[in-house]
Amino acid sequence: MGRSSKDKRDIYYRLAKEEGWRARSAFKLLQLDEEYHLFQGVSRAVDLCAAPGSWSQVLSRKLKGDGTSNADVKIVAVDLQAMAPLPGVIQIQGDITKVSTAQEIIRHFEGQPADLVVCDGAPDVTGLHDIDEYIQAQLLLAALNITTHVLKKGGTFVAKIFRGKDVTLLYSQLRIFFPDVTCAKPRSSRNSSIEAFVVCRNYSPPEGYVPNMSNPLLDHCYDVDFNQLGGPNRVIVPFLACGDLSAYDSDRTYPLQLEPGKEYTYVPPTQPPIHPPYEEACFLKKHNLLAKESTAQPQQPAAPDEPPQLQEEGASHTCEAELVNALEELST
Template sequence: MGKTSKDKRDIYYRLAKEEGWRARSAFKLLQINDEYDIFNGVLRAVDLCAAPGSWSQVLTKKLRQNTKNEDEVKIVAVDLQAMASLPGVKQIQGDITKVSTANEIIKEFEGLKADLVVCDGAPDVTGLHDIDEYVQSQLLLAALNITTHVLKLGGVFVAKIFRGKDVTLLYSQLKLFFANVTVSKPRSSRNSSIEAFVICQDYKPPEGYEPTMVNPLLDHKYCDFNQLTGPNRVIVPFNACGDLSAYDSDTSYSLLLEGQSSYEYKEPIQNPIDPPYKEILEKTKSMNIKPH
């Protein structure tokens, strides 16, 4: 987390620093749970595209409240890049499009399957909404493919989605696997962002379905908005979650939080494990150059 003035004005960024979350995105999962109670009875969870780990932090805190024996809680975090360790979280540095990754997850659960799979992954956005939406939809379907390998019947799947013209097709495909599918926008998600989250409950794959990593469901061509007609046409349920009294993510608030008399910058709870500026700092130290 940097120290730019924009970040300082972001109330959820500052609350994340105050409460020890690795990123402001932790509040998105917390608000989704407030609305849908997705953590109820969950002991085994998978966090796909987990870095930097804020959603894994939320899972660790919330799932331990479901049992008196914390050893029963198993959380697996998967990401292509390395992530600073978290107590109680098993990390797998792997590709979510590989069957071997799914097998590793099931191995960590000792042959059992997950109660909950979450994915907050997103591509590097270009600003071209059509391209960003398409790439994000492919990432979501990759997450769905691995989810069909590791999620138990009746389980829950939560993933980021970019709202756009293909959202109806995505919704229809998710409905093939889940009894209830809703698109939700947490209050901590900026209104200016096209992101939202699909909350897929009660996993029930089609009869005879064999999980596969080969064929993504989404068609590889663009089509007109609301291209589904007749009985196939669906209206995607959309829900804004988060208490209306909560902070507005698009509003700038005073740097002084409640109870503070002066603003004081706090270092991150955990520094980056391999920041891009590390090499430069080492060079400046060896050359006895003081950075400005």
């Protein structure tokens, strides 16, 4: 398959590249906004787990516009990893489970709480659904916890959620802090994906609730009355599909020529990943330096009448030299 193949299979991947978004997920926030008008009256927004920064890009373009009229708009992006800089976005490389991070956010807002907190963070999926869903839930709860420190009463919290076996436990948890919780799926999110977004509006923590980061928020458990494991009573929040029906369909495969007269040209990704975990392994693989099973070496038959021939020795030396060169290249 050529490099254009992904452009055909994933229209939003292609559009993101063509429109200069760092990831296709930018469209998800745009479509969520179409439905919920998330950005109305927002001047302080926080993007948690921001890397590679596509949601920050959306916040920046939507809230700041051309940058002249909305000088008081502040956007803070938080991530553990380094992120390429974005104009108009204040970046914090920090951990969302730390009070210091919450304090830093508030400091950037000059002591004011945020109007909107968004989080598009997802773990590196392992492929085992129970583990992936658990870790995603913990990420969401950590985001919720820091949100309780920085969000103003009545504010909005938007986060990615995996709709798996225990999603009702998360819904019941969110309902404690937000009277209005809905599950939204933008049209740019694939039908086959378990990903969806919770849009939690009108932040109203329980009376007397003191935000606390010394202990993590833990997910709820099933109970016998209101949120049953196998019964009819479950906490399922209303669902809303977001985005215009006339928008591109993320599940549809499109021809490369989208409109007559518009020639297709391949566009490389806007922001390739910075130091992914597999970087070194890929380098080694590319240079054939991964360890391999040692293969059996031919034995010389001890023929009675002939002396065994000498083995050539050159091969092992060149191999070693290659290894040294490659490792040098790696370390620089």
